[in-house]
Amino acid sequence: MKQTVSSRVSLIYALSVRNLWRQRRRNTILLVSVICAITGVVVLNSLIRGMQLQMVDQVVYNLNGHITLHAADYRSDRAITRGFLEDSDEFARKLESLNLAGWATRIKIPAVVMSERETRGVQVVGLDPAQEDISVVADLPIEGSFLVNSADTRIVLGRALLTQLQTKVGHRIVVVMQDINSKSIEVGFQIAGIYDSDSEGMEKHVIFAGKGALQNFLDSESITELSIRFNTRLIPPNGLESISQSFPNLEAVDWKNIDPIIAFMYESINAMVYVWLAIVFTALVFGLMNTFITAVLERTQEIGLCKSMGMKSSLVLYQVVTESLIIMLLGLVGGLILSWGVLQLLGDGIDLSAFAAGVEMLNLAPKIRPAVVWQDINIVIVATVSLALVASLYPAIRAVRLDPLVALRD
Amino acid sequence: MEIELLALYDVSRIYGKEATQVHALTDVSLSITKGEFVSIVGPSGCGKSTLLNIMGALDQPTRGAVHFDGNSLSEMSNGELTDLRLQQFGFVFQAFNLLPVLTAAENVQFILQLLGIARNERQSRTREVLEALGLADVADRPATELSGGQQQRVAIARALVGEPALLFADEPSANLDSTATRELCELLRQINTDRVITVVTATHDPLVMGYTNRSIHLEDGRVVEDKTNP
Numbered sequence: 001m002k003q004t005v006s007s008r009v010s011l012i013y014a015l016s017v018r019n020l021w022r023q024r025r026r027n028t029i030l031l032v033s034v035i036c037a038i039t040g041v042v043v044l045n046s047l048i049r050g051m052q053l054q055m056v057d058q059v060v061y062n063l064n065g066h067i068t069l070h071a072a073d074y075r076s077d078r079a080i081t082r083g084f085l086e087d088s089d090e091f092a093r094k095l096e097s098l099n100l101a102g103w104a105t106r107i108k109i110p111a112v113v114m115s116e117r118e119t120r121g122v123q124v125v126g127l128d129p130a131q132e133d134i135s136v137v138a139d140l141p142i143e144g145s146f147l148v149n150s151a152d153t154r155i156v157l158g159r160a161l162l163t164q165l166q167t168k169v170g171h172r173i174v175v176v177m178q179d180i181n182s183k184s185i186e187v188g189f190q191i192a193g194i195y196d197s198d199s200e201g202m203e204k205h206v207i208f209a210g211k212g213a214l215q216n217f218l219d220s221e222s223i224t225e226l227s228i229r230f231n232t233r234l235i236p237p238n239g240l241e242s243i244s245q246s247f248p249n250l251e252a253v254d255w256k257n258i259d260p261i262i263a264f265m266y267e268s269i270n271a272m273v274y275v276w277l278a279i280v281f282t283a284l285v286f287g288l289m290n291t292f293i294t295a296v297l298e299r300t301q302e303i304g305l306c307k308s309m310g311m312k313s314s315l316v317l318y319q320v321v322t323e324s325l326i327i328m329l330l331g332l333v334g335g336l337i338l339s340w341g342v343l344q345l346l347g348d349g350i351d352l353s354a355f356a357a358g359v360e361m362l363n364l365a366p367k368i369r370p371a372v373v374w375q376d377i378n379i380v381i382v383a384t385v386s387l388a389l390v391a392s393l394y395p396a397i398r399a400v401r402l403d404p405l406v407a408l409r410d
Numbered sequence: 411m412e413i414e415l416l417a418l419y420d421v422s423r424i425y426g427k428e429a430t431q432v433h434a435l436t437d438v439s440l441s442i443t444k445g446e447f448v449s450i451v452g453p454s455g456c457g458k459s460t461l462l463n464i465m466g467a468l469d470q471p472t473r474g475a476v477h478f479d480g481n482s483l484s485e486m487s488n489g490e491l492t493d494l495r496l497q498q499f500g501f502v503f504q505a506f507n508l509l510p511v512l513t514a515a516e517n518v519q520f521i522l523q524l525l526g527i528a529r530n531e532r533q534s535r536t537r538e539v540l541e542a543l544g545l546a547d548v549a550d551r552p553a554t555e556l557s558g559g560q561q562q563r564v565a566i567a568r569a570l571v572g573e574p575a576l577l578f579a580d581e582p583s584a585n586l587d588s589t590a591t592r593e594l595c596e597l598l599r600q601i602n603t604d605r606v607i608t609v610v611t612a613t614h615d616p617l618v619m620g621y622t623n624r625s626i627h628l629e630d631g632r633v634v635e636d637k638t639n640p
Contacts, residue, residue: 004526011523018511302509308468309568310496310524312489405468408503 008315016322023295030291031331034384037284038335041380043342045273046370047350052269053233053371059259061136062202063106063125065227066235067243068258069250074224080109080180083222084250091226094246099236101229104131107214108224112176113157113207115165122161122207124175126214126223134229136197137208144169144193150212154192158203162194169193175207180220187217226250273376281383288391292324296395303399304407313400320399324392325385332384336377343370413444414480415575415608416465421474423460423631434460435471435631442576442610447602449619450612452628458612459580461628465610466499466578467491479575496524500569500607504581507565508553514564515540515549521572539567543597559590563597570601577601579611583618595621 020027060066074082086105095103107126112119128150132138140146146156155173157165167173169191179185189209197203215221228243230236235254244252256263296303303316349367423435434457442448442465450458463469464476467483476483478498483491495501500521508517515536522532540549543563548556556564562582569577579598583591599621602609611618619625620639627635 007523007526007528007532010529011520014516015509015511022511305503305507305509306520307492308466308495308503309501309521310492310499312492312524315524405463 012315012319012322015319016326019295019299019319020323020326023298026291026294027327030288031327031334033287034284034328034331035334035338037280038332038380038384039338039342041277041280042335042339042372042377043346043370044276045376045380046339046343046372047346047368048269048273048276049373049376050349050369050371052266054368055262055265056233056255059255059262060229062199063108063135063137063206063227064255064258065103065134065229066255067228067240068253069226069228069243069247070224070253072249072251075251075253078108078110078224079178079182080107080218080220080222080224081178081182083107083220083224085221086223095228095243098228098239098242099231101231102131102134103226103228104128104134105211105223106225106227107211107218107222109177109218111207113161113165114174114176115167115171117166118164120161120164120204122175122205124177124207124209124214126209126211128211135227140195140197142193142195144191146193146195147208147210150210152192152210153189153213154210155189156193156195156208157191158206159194159196160200160203161205161207162191164204167191175209177218179218180222185217274379277379277383281387285387285391288324288327288387289394292320292392292395293398295323296320296399299399300402300407303402304404307402307404308408316399316402317396320396321389321392324388328384328388332381336380343372346370414441415444415478416442417477418465418471419475419477421461421464421471421476423457423464423469424472433631435464437474438628438631438633439474440626440633440636442608444575444608445602445606446608446610446624447599447622448608448610448624448626449622450610450626450628451614451619453614456628457631458614458628460631462578462580462610462612466501466576467494496521496572498575500572500574500577502562502565502569502577502579502582504584508556508561508568510552510554513550513552514545514556514560514567517553517564518568518571521568525572535571536567539571540564543567543570558585559587559593562586562590562594566594566597566601570605570607573605573607575608577607577609579609581613581615582611583613583615588617591615591617 071082071084088105091103091105104127107124109124111122111124113122127137129137129147130149142156143159147154155175162168165173172188172190175187175189177185177187195203211223230239240252240254256266307313307316349369351367353367418438418440421435421438422433425432425434438461450461452458460469464471467478470484478494483494486494509520512520518536518539519532522535527535537546537549540546543566545560545563545567548560553561553564582594586594595618598609598611601607611622613619623639625635625637625639626633
């Protein structure tokens with residue numbers, strides 16, 4: 001039995017390869033079109049995935065983390081009165097089993113900032129610089145100096161806000177906030193430094209203060225958030241559930257809920273990647289099918305001869321399908337190799353800084369770097385093999401249905 | 411003792427429907443016994459090829475029955491008929507006999523591969539048949555580079571290599587000159603006598619008919635004469 005199968009497989013393989021070689025010009029064109037289609041799909045998908053993941057990175061990196069824990073009612077009223085007590089030892093114990101890049105505790109409250117000349121509404125972020133290696137804070141270019149520690153009583157502003165307030169590093173500004181008793185307090189801060197950001201919105205609306213110092217001014221030991229960042233670009237499966245269970249009294253919010261617009265765009269891009277894949281492969285299926293129908297019609301007599309001598313219909317079918325599989329698998333390998341080369345060339349990313357406003361609106365970094373998602377590659381592989389089968393099935397059935405006598409007479 | 415291999419009972423073959431019907435064969439009854447060398451002769455369009463195709467399980471009669479080795483072909487499935495053609499019959503067609511993408515040896519091996527014969531045995535049997543038919547020196551040449559006579563001999567080698575019970579040859583000399591035809595007929599007679607393979611050939615060539623030991627004459631789809639040749 002094994003001998004029979006191996007003998008027939010070698011026959012089918014030999015016939016398929018020779019028949020493909022016989023029409024090498026036509027099949028080379030077909031092969032090149034398959035390679036181009038697969039390269040196009042892989043490269044474009046990698047660029048789209050790169051954009052998609054950069055959007056997520058920006059959300060996570062910009063003082064949010066993958067998951068943020070708040071008191072249950074904080075999101076409806078972002079005040080220090082809706083904070084919760086910081087217990088670093090307990091947080092560390094609960095989070096130690098997770099694969100985290102780190103975590104940080106912060107105070108985020110609304111405030112009004114006043115200089116001698118201007119007044120602006122801002123968000124004060126009270127933080128401990130030692131914990132901020134997981135966020136954008138660690139990488140912000142600073143003019144002047146950043147906060148030294150949590151107890152630092154100075155403040156850091158964005159360059160755009162500094163311009164609006166018409167003040168300077170070293171000058172003092174007044175920040176108006178509500179303390180733990182919901183009373184407005186006015187606190188004078190010296191400007192330690194200014195930061196530059198890709199996001200003008202952040203420069204205008206986010207100011208940094210020492211967390212410990214802020215707690216003193218607000219007469220509170222509370223924080224308003226525990227921000228968690230995983231070691232992976234996306235939240236691992238069950239990551240949110242696991243953290244929710246560890247902190248039952250807090251509300252765990254993932255980045256999708258923190259920035260629903262980006263989350264919607266993320267999901268839309270997921271759909272777009274698959275729609276794009278479907279469009280390219282559907283176009284390809286007709287080209288392939290047409291080629292293999294032609295190939296079958298050209299070989300009507302040969303197929304008739306084979307069948308008259310005792311070749312089973314199943315072997316006729318396998319022969320046509322094998323030809324299609326050979327073309328598609330060669331195209332797949334060629335396409336993946338070419339994609340790898342193109343992605344190497346694009347490794348430094350595509351500079352979009354000329355479109356800065358649009359880039360910021362989409363929460364993108366100024367350079368789009370392609371990202372290869374292995375799940376997409378697996379889908380391309382499965383789709384290619386499926387396509388080979390689908391495209392060859394109709395021509396193969398036509399070949400199977402040929403009456404050997406009629407075929408021989410053709 | 412004569413062993414009946416193939417028997418036809420009142421076989422008719424009608425092509426087309428109603429007004430456009432063509433009666434290719436009408437009530438043909440005959441039997442072929444093991445070891446015979448039979449020619450089916452008659453003018454063009456008399457039904458020779460149709461009869462050969464029905465005998466070779468390539469076509470089904472409209473009426474009547476065909477039995478091979480006592481089994482009715484009409485009761486066999488398509489798959490069983492395909493197996494029968496592969497295991498018991500060998501075919502040599504008038505033209506277009508070889509697969510152009512294969513060499514002479516590969517064309518011969520084709521049948522052995524369909525039969526699932528092991529590689530070593532395939533090669534030795536192929537070599538043996540090609541040598542016996544004087545084709546050893548063209549074994550590795552592509553089928554398309556062979557002369558018409560060589561192609562017919564390779565087709566016969568392919569038909570023989572599976573050791574069939576019956577060899578069908580449809581106008582095997584149609585594209586050959588008289589010298590090549592004589593060589594072909596000698597070869598068929600040698601196969602018939604040495605290997606005891608029953609040969610049935612459709613021909614309108616008196617030269618071919620002269621080599622056979624039985625002639626069945628057809629006219630307008632009917633058997634008009636069935637005689638033993640001297």
